[in-house]
Amino acid sequence: MAERLTARQALALVTDDFTELPDPAGHSEPDGPLGWRGYDTARARATERTGERESVVCGTATVGGTRAVLVSFEFGFLGGSLGERTGDRLESAYVHAREHRLPVVPLVATGGSRMQEGMLALTQLQRVARQSALTRAAGLPQIAVVRDPTTGGGWATLGAGADVVLALPGAQIGFAGSRVRPAGADPAAYTAEAQLAAGSADAIVPPGELRATLALWLRLLTTPSATGAPPPHALPTPDTATRTALPATGWEAVRRARAPERPRAERYLDAYFEQRAAISGDRCGGRDDGMLCGFGEREGRTIAYAAQTGTATRPAGYRTAARLVRLADRLGIPVLTLVDTPGAANDAEAERQGAGAAIADLFAAVAEARTPVTTLVIGEGGSGGALALASPRDTWATPDSYFSVIAPELAAAILKRPPEQAPATAGELRVRPQDLLALGVVRGIAGHDEGAVTAPPPPG
Template identity: 80%
Template sequence: MTGRESAREILILVADTGTFTELPYPHRDSTPDGPLRWPGYDASRARAAERTGESESVVCGTATVEGTRAVLIAFEFGFLGGSLGERTGDRLEAAFTYAREHRLPVVPLVATGGSRMQEGMVALTQLQRVARQSALTREAGLPQIAVLRDPTTGGGWATLGAGADVVLALPGAQIGFAGSRVRPSDADPAAYTAEAQVAAGSADTVVPPGELRGTLGGWLRLLTDGTTAPPEPAPVPEALGTVPGLPASGWDAVRRARAADRPRAERYLDAYFTYRLAISGDRCGGTDPDGMLCGFGEHRGRTVAYAAQTGAATRPAGYRTATRLIRLADRLGIPVLTLVDTPGAANDAEAERQGAGAAIAELFGAVATARTPLTTLVIGEGGSGGALALAAPGRTWAVPDSYFSVIAPELAAAILKRPPAQVPETAGQLRIRPQDVAELGLIRTRDGRTP
């Protein structure tokens, strides 16, 4: 693939063979040379049509992708740079309307330079139409998965691209709000790439063309598994620790939770899911790959969303990514599994500048208001509000190799002005062992025992 595939070529790449059916397009009478009577505009459109074989900059239809039916919107960059005009807006609105009427997910395959200059503000206001259609589709509980091609810039990126639930990008694609002709002359071109957008948390992953159909099909299968009825809660994972019995003391619980060989999130996720795909980024410029793992997977034949702390201090971007995940799962009717494992929220100066308090507050709110059921398992350290924010009230369990505390024992001792030698005693007084927290009625047990 060249990276500048036509609309038909990208449809062949992602759709199952022979399944694409083009939608009927609305008819619009127009004045000569368009709404602004731009000299030569009709001739430009005629040349674009002759060159591409298309009559507009988008091709819309339905197809199956790895067996899941969806509405596909493929941009034709060869038609006036894939720009959005009034007729483009007509087609996009019709495609989203069809998706809602037939309960289908929407997949924009974006390659655009932005709004069409020859239609001026009429073209620019198509972004409002697109944004409304996307919002209505979101409210209808239907997923939107965007594929960013080369280039994806301007309003197409700021609506169909960045506004999607999951954002996939082709390697090396030029992606950014500012196109190459309108950026500052000294702008770093590396900042306007697919890889840079993933690093900045604005896209989820880069997918090679040969893997696009499989990845897109996987996402469609996972995100269309929800139901309008209240979903069943995700089952609690089995404990994977190898140390028998419950911790004898509070400090023993801390040491077991901090043991280097204690199972972490990746092992729990691998054991729980037969197949999973990750989302990445908080859509605010940040990622936290070392502190929070988020995504969707298959467990016993159905989709479960997951947000899992990794044992490190969780950064603001990690909390915001978890919030994004829970809200998406809630809208799609998919149950959520959260794994708690952090000594606490990152508390360095940079974390404060990145809005740690606000990020944690947003996650508390998302957990508190979620209609879809959440299931939580504490698999290691449960340090303070940075851990509690990810825990489901009334549906939290804990493994024997864990603790749950108002704060780490060392910090509690420091706050109470106790010497370091009293840290183990402080841990015991805090009653942080799994069995202690269960006796306090704050976590659930199986048959009177922790999982």
């Protein structure tokens, strides 16, 4: 079991200058709104034990140079439960964040809604959800730090509903608390590690690394980007790249894109960004390690990235990329995508996981984005599974890449040609970078011997 921190201890992990917000006027009915016998006494004992007057402490602080509103739960106060007074404090904190254009950082540790206040306590979740939604609509990021334990409505609103979810190692996390789970339920399913594996958390962060990690995330998600200016189109070619001339034939383009020694996404991202932080998971129960998503710093500005790694992309990968594009769009951060996949995963499990719907959602996210989306094809561009990640207006290619409506081998099979006709079919499909440029599919070719080749921007 993870160490259970008090609200003040959690705050001390991430900041040294916390200033508490004024306590809003609360509710004062004897024994609460239900007249629950002994409720006032229980609250008094909780205050005596913890030094807090409610289950959440709200205020402002600087985390690594970025001002933020912090909301820290005190689990020792009636299990960190949410009641009407908790809702008052949370609403006041979110309003303050919007008025002062500050990000919100919930440090969550809660057992859920307060039984002694009945349905009035449960409806605080709607109140919190509305404040979170208003803050999201205002273009302000929310980064949750999920502590031990985080269950019930607190997890389903302040925790899992945040833009980025950081979890402390070993923390108990799940909608069902330990006392209400089905008999025989596997306790390992209700942990930070399980939530990461299921795509519901972005990272497990040890307490000693939390301040630096949170500071990086706050800086990345609040650094202003030049309005309307896309990220540079040509990524630096990694120093270890050995081929820079354009391929002579379509089949050569295919073979080079499939070559194991060809630079992959990790090397491009490492060459491009000074530092970066990854998001993980589709928030629907899945992860795909073949789709790298996150935010990075380059020359003092933040750029979001979604990058395929050369594998067949799973539905969770497409959903994670769509989540990334929409978050970046809401925060006004430009997006860079790296295309490199033989195509979408087409096995039976991928279909059961909603491959078509996931690809459609990513197409929609890219099409709807108001922020600039720029694409570099760095390897295989396999059909719609690659095109879903590509910018309709600002796509570029490297010499070690191809883009095709279908793999040459599959095209030959559909046309009832023998397998040895695949190379000739590749030529007919015109998949080379220079073919794509001539067809107007890409705007330019970056990083070959003769320098970048460019075409005029598309009309409209």
